[in-house]
Amino acid sequence: MKEVKSQASQPGAPRKQGGLNAEIQARIGHQLRAMYDDVVRQGVPDRFAELIRKLDGPEAAVQADQAAKNNGRD
Amino acid sequence: MPLTDSLRDDILASVPSLRAFAISLSGNGDRADDLVQETLLRAIANIDSFQVGSNLPAWLFTILRNLFRSDYRKRRREVEDAEGNYAKTLKTQPSQNAHLEFEEFRTALEKLPQDQREALILVGASGFSYEDAASICGCAVGTIKSRVNRARSKLAALLYVDGAEDFGPDETVRAVIGGSGG
Numbered sequence: 675m676k677e678v679k680s681q682a683s684q685p686g687a688p689r690k691q692g693g694l695n696a697e698i699q700a701r702i703g704h705q706l707r708a709m710y711d712d713v714v715r716q717g718v719p720d721r722f723a724e725l726i727r728k729l730d731g732p733e734a735a736v737q738a739d740q741a742a743k744n745n746g747r748d
Numbered sequence: 749m750p751l752t753d754s755l756r757d758d759i760l761a762s763v764p765s766l767r768a769f770a771i772s773l774s775g776n777g778d779r780a781d782d783l784v785q786e787t788l789l790r791a792i793a794n795i796d797s798f799q800v801g802s803n804l805p806a807w808l809f810t811i812l813r814n815l816f817r818s819d820y821r822k823r824r825r826e827v828e829d830a831e832g833n834y835a836k837t838l839k840t841q842p843s844q845n846a847h848l849e850f851e852e853f854r855t856a857l858e859k860l861p862q863d864q865r866e867a868l869i870l871v872g873a874s875g876f877s878y879e880d881a882a883s884i885c886g887c888a889v890g891t892i893k894s895r896v897n898r899a900r901s902k903l904a905a906l907l908y909v910d911g912a913e914d915f916g917p918d919e920t921v922r923a924v925i926g927g928s929g930g
Contacts, residue, residue, distance in 0.1 A: 709857075710874070
């Protein structure tokens with residue numbers, strides 16, 4: 675027998691959100707953020723801090739971009 | 749606007765999340781850092797086109813995402829270095845079990861179509877609003893919402909159920925197998 679679709683907020687009904695069990699949703703969200711935040715917590719690597727500090731503006735960046743591209747060719 | 753010191757600081761402050769986004773997209777730490785470097789160079793070269801008062805992180809993420817997309821098209825036939833590259837970028841070594849779970853999650857995430865993966869990361873991890881995510885991806889807000897929902901359903905099916913058929917014919921499975929492109 676099929677359960678009649680009810681309002682999501684009805685007490686006692688299984689908690690669902692967008693068709694997914696709320697607990698599974700929460701686990702996915704948690705793992706996603708854990709993975710992401712692990713990298714965020716590493717902060718700014720020196721190479722990027724130096725890069726941003728030494729560039730004076732658009733012209734310098736264009737030159738550096740060009741140099742990086744040329745170096746990047748294998 | 750010109751490259752002021754405060755703008756420089758703001759760009760620098762975005763670097764950690766740009767790296768996290770790049771690594772989630774590419775699954776490869778070295779390539780991710782190259783992407784971030786190119787993003788920063790492009791951003792500073794085009795800083796005149798940045799509107800004062802607009803969302804700097806969203807602007808930077810847009811540049812990175814577009815670079816990744818063009819890069820991805822070039823490289824899609826190359827074989828990825830599958831093992832360990834992501835783990836190498838992590839400072840803290842997870843415990844054995846946590847590591848296994850983490851690897852499973854990462855593998856499942858990589859199985860998602862690119863559109864869905866980036867939408868899920870932008871909204872679920874980077875913390876952008878649906879509106880900002882839509883502007884970063886150049887699509888409608890409704891499209892982002894449906895991509896995020898489909899990404900979540902597919903991850904749930906991959907991670908927490910052995911085969912989608914175990915779900916029975918409910919809305920989750922329909923969302924996973926019946927999602928139409930958009």
